[in-house]
Amino acid sequence: GILTAVTLPRLEIHNNIKLQGAGKKIISDLRYSQNIAISKHTDTRLIFDPINNIYTAYSWDDSSWQVLKDPYTRQDLFLDLDTSSFSGVSISSADFGGTNTLKYDWQGIPKDINDNILSTAGTIMLNCKGQTATINVTPQTGRITFQ
Numbered sequence: 001g002i003l004t005a006v007t008l009p010r011l012e013i014h015n016n017i018k019l020q021g022a023g024k025k026i027i028s029d030l031r032y033s034q035n036i037a038i039s040k041h042t043d044t045r046l047i048f049d050p051i052n053n054i055y056t057a058y059s060w061d062d063s064s065w066q067v068l069k070d071p072y073t074r075q076d077l078f079l080d081l082d083t084s085s086f087s088g089v090s091i092s093s094a095d096f097g098g099t100n101t102l103k104y105d106w107q108g109i110p111k112d113i114n115d116n117i118l119s120t121a122g123t124i125m126l127n128c129k130g131q132t133a134t135i136n137v138t139p140q141t142g143r144i145t146f147q
Contacts (some may be wrong), residue, residue: 006127015088019128023088023146024056026124026135028076030102033057037104044068045103046095048124053081055091057097060067089128096122102137110142 032044036042036059043060057068057077068077081089096102097112102122104110110118122137136145 092125
């Protein structure tokens with residue numbers, strides 16, 4: 001009984017740390033993608049796949065979509081939550097105007113995959129063993145909040 005009383009709160013804290021870490025990584029990648037769109041005067045997009053628990057970031061390169069490079073690792077900007085240090089965290093949903101793709105135009109304005117400016121906040125829902133968090137992308141400005 002004593003062991004359970006000590007262990008359970010620590011597991012909840014551990015899960016919360018994983019959830020917060022995954023949220024910060026996704027927010028960092030969203031901001032990076034937006035900054036690339038503005039600085040290179042091009043479109044970028046992040047495609048979220050909640051079923052496979054992954055996402056990938058791309059930029060438009062004159063004639064095709066190219067995977068962005070992670071600024072720290074110089075590898076493709078791709079995250080598989082199941083095989084990363086965020087294992088146990090899942091993308092419950094991603095909704096940007098009814099699509100799972102967030103696109104930034106050259107001005108950094110968030111759009112859906114069909115090039116429509118978001119009319120409501122885009123959301124990414126994360127879950128880790130009963131704990132949830134939401135990332136919101138504000139229409140027009142692309143301001144990101146984490147709850």
